[in-house]
Structures are given as C-alpha cells and as structure tokens.
C-alpha cells in the first residue's frame with residue numbers, strides 16, 4: 073500500500089533510525105556533513121559501476137542529508153533562509169532554548 077513517495081520517505085525514516093542506533097546523534101560542522109554526504113554519493117556511483125545496491129546507497133545518502141538538516145535545525149544554522157511552514161519560526165521559544173537556537177536568530 074501507499075505511493076512511491078510514501079515508500080521512499082519510509083525507507084529514509086528507517087535508515088535514519090538505523091543510523092542513529094549505529095552512530096548515535098551526529099553533530100558536525102557543515103563542511104564535515106558535506107564530506108559525509110559526498111562520500112555517500114560516491115557510494116551510489118560505485119554501486120552503479122559495480123552493479124551493487126544502488127537503491128540502498130541512495131536511501132543512505134538521502135538519510136545523511138536528512139541528518140544534516142536535523143543538525144542544522146538544532147543549531148539554528150541557515151535560520152535566515154525561508155523554507156516552509158516547518159522552518160525555525162515554527163519552533164516555539166521554549167523549544168528553541170532546548171535546541172540551543174537563540175530566539176533572535178529565528179526568522180521574523
């Protein structure tokens with residue numbers, strides 16, 4: 073049941089849970105996240121060249137990008153960027169404090 077979109081999101085969610093169980097909460101600078109993400113993209117290319125598990129590697133790459141976004145939300149990084157109704161302005165002042173985001177950094 074479900075749509076391809078729902079399957080994809082569910083696979084990414086499962087991979088995030090797996091990553092968190094394996095590595096714990098990951099907090100990195102953006103350049104480190106970018107390096108991790110590019111390594112994962114490289115694994116997609118390698119899987120394509122070697123008839124490996126392209127879908128699995130693609131899911132892992134997407135999950136790393138999600139983890140990077142999670143970390144950026146928690147750090148308030150890129151908070152000036154308009155994203156969606158779920159951007160940092162939707163985070164209460166109380167939760168901003170819990171997430172270490174200064175209220176002044178939240179978009180107005």
Ligand SMILES: [Mg+2]
Pocket residue numbers: 112115128129132133
């Ligand atoms: Mg991989």
